[in-house]
Amino acid sequence: MTLFDSMKKTRKWLFVGCIVFASICTLMAAEPKPKWAYDEFSMRAVFSPLSQENPFSLIKLPYHESFARSGGAKATDENGNNLPFRVVMTNNDNAFILVQASNGVGRLFVVYYGSTSGREGEMGGGGDSIADSNPVRVDILEAPGFGIPETWERMRYLYVKSGRQTDTEFLPGFVDDIIAGEQQRSRKKREGGRRWLVRMNTLLLCKQSGKYEFAVKCRNSAFVFLDGRKVVFRNISEKDDAWTKGEAVELQNGIYRLDVFHCTGQELSLKMGWVTPAEKEIAPLPPEVMITSGDFTDCRLEKIDRSLHADFSWQMQTPYRFLDNDVTFAPVKFIGKIETWLDMSPKVKWRFQGNVFSDEYDPVHVFTNAATERVLLKVRDSMGFEDECEKRIDFLLSEPEVLYVDSSVRGLPPVCFPGDSIDGMLEINGDIPKINLWELDFSIQYSDKREMSHEQEISLPYKTNFCGRAADFREINWQLKHHKVIIDRGKVVFVRPPYDSISRLSIRGEGFFDENGSRIVMISPVEGIGYNSSIQQKNAGNTVVFVGSGPLFEIIKERKDVFLNISSKNNEPPIDFKMIRFDSWQECPEAYGPLLKVTAAIKATHENPCLVVFAAGYDDFMTQTIPAEFERHAAIMTDMIAARSTADVMWVVPPPYGGQRGKMMPYAEAICRIAYKRKIPAIDLYSMMCAEGAENFFDVTGVYFNQYGKKRITEIMVREILKRCGGNGNGK
Known part of the structure; x- marks a missing residue:
């Protein structure tokens, strides 16, 4: 082995040794806090008290057999000093431990358990049989306003928005005596007419499993909750000296949090009672089942290994x-x-x-x-x-x-012909919560039974377009969800003759809506849907309905007696003549005015008429409604009568008001086209007055008819109605 190889091997082992040493140092430095004081216990729960006002803490731990032994558990503070505690009860899942801890901000306390020592068959404890002598907490606040809430939403709102807290007291139970400080509050009540909100709370021991019924007796209203579930509601109208009992609830043996919310302007007097599985009558809650106030203390569970x-x-x-x-x-x-x-x-x-x-x-x-x-x-x-x-x-x-969100479609005509272009937009706006999660389900059903749909996550504000011919569409649907909850939804229905799916129309903005809130687009065939030529063949009634507005409507209204004398046949009763005015634009500010004509046509069908006479165009001329839009409105009005009744339809072509011959002509031509394509009669006042001289029919304003004009129009109207009804009459 060379010197170089030996150096590499030595360096490798030095590196491994450094890692091991660093790990040991980490283990030594990162010991548990507080230190583990008793090795004979395999588990512990580390906690801090809920509040400084109540020295008792109730801890809910997973069940362990050591809780059934005397000496199987121990409670200490973070320095290892023993604390009194009591195992209140155990069931198959949990053990409930009451600890009396000295108060201190940020201090830690420990319950050790899991020891195999101790005597079998004895409930574990800390040597002292401790109990909270005042287990019911009472918080009293000044209530805003003077009313007594009769719904939980109102009670919750008052509690959250109430004024300063006047008292926090701890009581030995739910009592019907005047509690401490009540005399002072009663004096304030008499002086200022105040109300008080009271919240009473305790942790309740239910020793048996089974059905429980809870009851409350007090003045005014009260709401009782068990672990957040409403179990009793007492109405303000119930008698003060009677128990109000809630529905039975199924409970496992254990400890549950009981909250009572009460509003009163009188002396505080409230009792809580129950019917246990072993009893049949209401009994007041006994002191021994009320363990302590507040809630279970959160704790960190640790194991020694x-x-x-x-x-x-x-x-x-x-x-x-x-x-x-x-x-x-x-x-x-x-x-x-x-x-x-x-x-x-x-x-x-x-x-x-x-x-x-x-x-x-x-x-x-x-x-x-x-x-x-x-x-x-x-x-x-x-x-x-x-x-x-x-x-x-x-x-x-x-x-x-409360936030706001709205989804709506833009760019849809309320009335159209089959070949009209549709260029719509779904637009979603509103308040955006901090958790901005939205899901949109959007679908389009076409007239050829095709369907396009998609689901996607979106952010607000949001827009999406759809386009095509009116004849292509049948239905558009969407749902807006927030965290899988439907917040808003909408629907657009393209309605074709015979329009039998529409029972009632309302107008909001520039659209029609049915009774379910769906947006309606009415498609009217260019050539109409077909009409019979005579009411005599339809066995209709004898009612004639005149539908309109403007100066023409006022003439007919002024001379209505003449029309009431029209007789459909000799020796028969006169025709029943009725008038329906287009809804006033001022009376329906939420509606786009020109659409009000269509709803009047629907009203006319409810009269079971034999003839409907329309006179429109004046309001549209005055507000400069686009003539093409006016023509579609007139078409759908005509088709609605044909589809929904057996009546004939007759139109009155608007005259050249105010000498505005050129500006009125497009509206007159629109009526003539509708009448021609649908083969229905039209009283062409426009052409007649232009031929005879419009100035002969109006007063100096050029808008209101003079006496000659009124008489002439009445004669023409009576004559045309008689033609349609096939009878005689007097139009003088």
């Missing part, structure tokens, strides 16, 4: 919900606090609500409609050691802020 211990904490962020949606989203940031003495980067796996998993070290998870939830953290290091930690999170008093 493991260098890896899982633990975590969390930070609740502002919960939120969306307008018109009942689901509350509660984002929570989790912080891993893993104790490891060998591996600085162990693998983690979190399990959240609904078996949702994450492998991030400090994840953020959004809970939905949560009351209380359990979160599990599992860790594994490179040596193969594994550990886990499970904790419960309380969302009972999470008051959400």
Whole structure:
């Protein structure tokens, strides 16, 4: 072996030795905190008290046989000083340990267990039979306003938004006596008419498994929760001296957190009772089943032969919900606090609500409609050691802020012909939560039964286009989801004759909507859908409906008596003449005015008419509605009558108002085209007045008819109605 080879070998062993030495130093430096004081115990739970106000802490640990032995467990502070404790109960899954710890900010306390020593058959303990003599915590706050809440949402809102906390007291139980400080609050109540919000809390021992019923007796309203589940609601109208009992709940033997929320302006008097599996009548809660107040103390579980211990904490962020949606989203940031003495980067796996998993070290998870939830953290290091930690999170008093999101389609005409181009856009806007996760399900059904659909994750704001001919489309659907919850949805239906799927139309903006909130696009054939020539062949009634607005409508209204004297045949009752005015644009500010004509046509079909007379164009002329758009409105009005009734249709061509002969002509031509293509009659006032001199029919304004114009129009209208009805009448 050469000198060079010998040097290489020596350097290699020096390198290995350095690694071993560094590992030993790491092990020596990274010892558990606090130090492991008792080697005879294989496991321990490290914790800090929940609050400085209550020296008692209740710990929920996995069951171990050592808890059934006297001396099988020990409780100490971080310096190894013994603490009094008591094993309250055990079941198949857990052991519940009550520890009396001296208070101190940031101090650690330890419960050791897992020893094989001790006497069998004796419940473990610390030598003292300790008990919390005041296990019920009472928090009293000034309530805003003067009302008594009758829903949990209102009670929660008042509690979260209430004023300063006036008292925190610890009581031996739920009592119906005036508690300390009540006299002072009663005086404030009388002076200022104030209300008080009261929250009472304890950890309740249920020794038996089975069905329990809980009951409350108090003044005004109260809500009772067991581990975040509402078990009793007392209404303000119930008698003060009577128990209010909730529905039965199935419970396993164990310890549960009991919360009571109460609002009153009177003296505080509240009793809690229950019906246990062994009883049939309501009895007050006995003192021995109320262990302590607060909640279970979070602890870190450790094993003496493991260098890896899982633990975590969390930070609740502002919960939120969306307008018109009942689901509350509660984002929570989790912080891993893993104790490891060998591996600085162990693998983690979190399990959240609904078996949702994450492998991030400090994840953020959004809970939905949560009351209380359990979160599990599992860790594994490179040596193969594994550990886990499970904790419960309380969302009972999470008051959400309200956000807004809206999805709608743009660029769709309310009425169109089959060959018209459709260039639509789905647009989604709104408040964007910090957890910006959105899913969009979007589908288009075509008239030839083809379907296009896709699901994708999106960010807001969002836009997507779709285009084609009106005749190509049948239906468009979309759903907007946030964390798999449907927040908004929409639907567009392209409706063709006979329009029998539409029972009622409403107008919002520039669109039609049915009773289910779906957007409606009405397709009217260019040539119409066919009409019968005489109502005599249809066995229709004798009702004539005049539908319109503007000066023509006022003339007919003024001379309505003339129309009521029209008789369809000799020796028969006069025709029933009715009038329907287009809805006022001012009365429907949410609607695009020109569309109101179409809804009036639907109203006309409800009268079972034999003839419908339309007079439109004046409002459209005054507001400069595009003539092509007006023509489509007139077409769908005509087709709706043909599809939904046995009535004939007759149009009145608008006259040249105000001497605006050229500007009125496109609207008059649109009516004439509709009448010609559908082979229906039209009273052409435009051509007649232009031929005879429009100035002869109007007053000096050129808008309102003079007496001659009113008489002439009445004669023409009566004559044309008689033609359609085949009878006689007097139009003088």
